[in-house]
Amino acid sequence: MLVAPPSLVPAWAPSTGWVQRPQRHKVVLLSASAAASAAASHRLCSQRVHRRQKCHRRIPQRAEGKTDEVKERFMDWMRASSITTSPKLDILPDSEGEGRCVVCTKDLEKGEVLVRLPAAAAVSVTMDDSKPSGALEGWWMRHPRSSIRLAAQLVSQRESFGPYIEMLYPLDQIYAPWLWPEKDLKFLPQRLADSALARKKALEKAHEDLEREGLSAMIPRDLFLRAHHAAASRAFSGEGEVPASRSAALAVGGLSILAAGAAAAVGVASVDVAATAGAAVVAATSVVVATSPSPNVLSLLPMVDQVNHRSGAPPDLQFDPTSRIWELRATRSYKPGEEIVFSYGDKDSDALLLQHGFVEEDNRADLLRLTIPEVGTCGLSAEVKAEMEKAGIQELCFDGSLEQLEVSKPSLMEAVQATLRCAAKECRESDDEKVAKEVSSTGIGRVLLRWRQERRKLLRAAAKEWQVDLFS
Numbered sequence: 046m047l048v049a050p051p052s053l054v055p056a057w058a059p060s061t062g063w064v065q066r067p068q069r070h071k072v073v074l075l076s077a078s079a080a081a082s083a084a085a086s087h088r089l090c091s092q093r094v095h096r097r098q099k100c101h102r103r104i105p106q107r108a109e110g111k112t113d114e115v116k117e118r119f120m121d122w123m124r125a126s127s128i129t130t131s132p133k134l135d136i137l138p139d140s141e142g143e144g145r146c147v148v149c150t151k152d153l154e155k156g157e158v159l160v161r162l163p164a165a166a167a168v169s170v171t172m173d174d175s176k177p178s179g180a181l182e183g184w185w186m187r188h189p190r191s192s193i194r195l196a197a198q199l200v201s202q203r204e205s206f207g208p209y210i211e212m213l214y215p216l217d218q219i220y221a222p223w224l225w226p227e228k229d230l231k232f233l234p235q236r237l238a239d240s241a242l243a244r245k246k247a248l249e250k251a252h253e254d255l256e257r258e259g260l261s262a263m264i265p266r267d268l269f270l271r272a273h274h275a276a277a278s279r280a281f282s283g284e285g286e287v288p289a290s291r292s293a294a295l296a297v298g299g300l301s302i303l304a305a306g307a308a309a310a311v312g313v314a315s316v317d318v319a320a321t322a323g324a325a326v327v328a329a330t331s332v333v334v335a336t337s338p339s340p341n342v343l344s345l346l347p348m349v350d351q352v353n354h355r356s357g358a359p360p361d362l363q364f365d366p367t368s369r370i371w372e373l374r375a376t377r378s379y380k381p382g383e384e385i386v387f388s389y390g391d392k393d394s395d396a397l398l399l400q401h402g403f404v405e406e407d408n409r410a411d412l413l414r415l416t417i418p419e420v421g422t423c424g425l426s427a428e429v430k431a432e433m434e435k436a437g438i439q440e441l442c443f444d445g446s447l448e449q450l451e452v453s454k455p456s457l458m459e460a461v462q463a464t465l466r467c468a469a470k471e472c473r474e475s476d477d478e479k480v481a482k483e484v485s486s487t488g489i490g491r492v493l494l495r496w497r498q499e500r501r502k503l504l505r506a507a508a509k510e511w512q513v514d515l516f517s
């Protein structure tokens with residue numbers, strides 16, 4: 046039994062249900078994504094590197110006369126949905142002026158509750174073999190990817206979750222490669238391009254099926270894609286129960302503001318066993334820490350998902366199955382002006398790009414994973430390629446384990462050298478300008494250049510370790 050020490054219960058916390066917590070399930074972020082932007086002059090969050098975190102910056106003042114109306118509606122919606130947020134937090138535009146971030150406004154102690162959210166104010170899909178009832182039932186069984194199901198689930202409930210959906214990034218500010226025009230994918234290594242294309246096709250197919258079933262008015266394409274970015278990049282996974290139906294959720298959670306429209310009647314849906322594989326694809330590098338025998342759940346947690354990523358500590362996010370409340374706590378103390386961040390999991394640049402559409406500078410979890418090139422490319426001989434293939438090695442992962450591969454030392458050396466040189470050719474700094482000009486938008490260009498820059502750092506480090514001259 047886990048009992049919250051009274052000292053950790055902040056003054057603003059409601060007095061009920063928080064001292065006795067019979068069983069708390071720790072969950073971890075599967076992924077994450079983001080929101081429409083607002084006034085851009087006061088910015089301080091995420092994208093601008095770790096330095097920002099260390100200094101205690103002044104909280105930026107909002108531009109004169111500018112109100113973030115989308116945020117205000119979201120705050121009203123949260124109040125009506127019984128989501129409580131610490132009064133020591135604010136949501137502000139991020140450093141790019143496109144998304145938002147959560148900033149500390151008064152001294153915060155480690156362990157203080159930041160957000161408390163009833164399960165009824167989350168959107169969830171379970172990953173067992175049950176089906177939803179209602180209009181989505183047939184479609185559901187043909188689309189087992191849980192992120193796709195969660196997207197449909199959210200949009201189908203948009204009468205209830207409108208202000209939350211409004212906070213999500215608009216399509217032209219989502220830079221995940223599955224939304225790039227196909228011609229831009231040529232700037233990525235084949236492995237990443239293939240993965241982005243597979244997701245793009247799965248989404249196109251999923252929405253075509255919705256249209257075929259006459260459901261595209263209920264789930265319009267642009268909202269579906271935005272919601273998918275949310276599901277793929279800001280959903281949390283863990284164990285726990287979801288309400289058996291939306292009406293049960295209303296009864297339990299009291300989402301008084303929410304109109305019980307036809308879409309909301311779809312309820313909380315479940316997924317078949319294949320969805321577990323789908324979720325694993327989405328989850329790729331994340332960890333799920335949970336012990337309950339109940340089904341896995343993939344959930345969108347409004348407000349908790351306003352927090353941006355920084356490699357390091359994961360969130361202290363727990364679900365209490367008795368009170369059915371999610372709770373996010375501070376993993377350290379914060380000073381006014383500091384951005385609240387947590388790690389979405391140990392994700393390298395490739396995973397962050399594919400899943401979220403951003404790349405962290407100097408990512409401590411970064412990892413170089415490269416496909417071995419074709420014979421004759423960058424000096425790779427047919428013999429060495431054959432030896433690698435015989436050993437079942439198609440990729441080299443520079444995580445310290447290469448020397449354990451069961452191939453001869455000279456062959457490994459040749460493969461490493463050719464692989465590093467080919468990868469270096471594909472992301473030469475001198476080509477950056479051309480690449481940025483050729484891609485379809487400045488946003489994609491910005492993310493792609495960051496990805497190339499981080500890749501060059503990894504390549505240089507690997508070349509140093511393996512004593513490879515990258516450019517000869």
Ligand SMILES: C[S@@+](CC[C@H](N)C(=O)[O-])C[C@H]1O[C@@H](n2cnc3c(N)ncnc32)[C@H](O)[C@@H]1O
Nearest residue numbers: 077078079080091144145350351353354401403
């Ligand atoms: C859980 S949301 C965080 C809140 C989000 N910034 C918003 O405005 O709604 C995750 C998304 O925010 C953005 N994001 C999070 N951390 C970031 C970072 N360190 N740098 C750039 N973008 C980040 C990415 O688009 C990501 O998919």
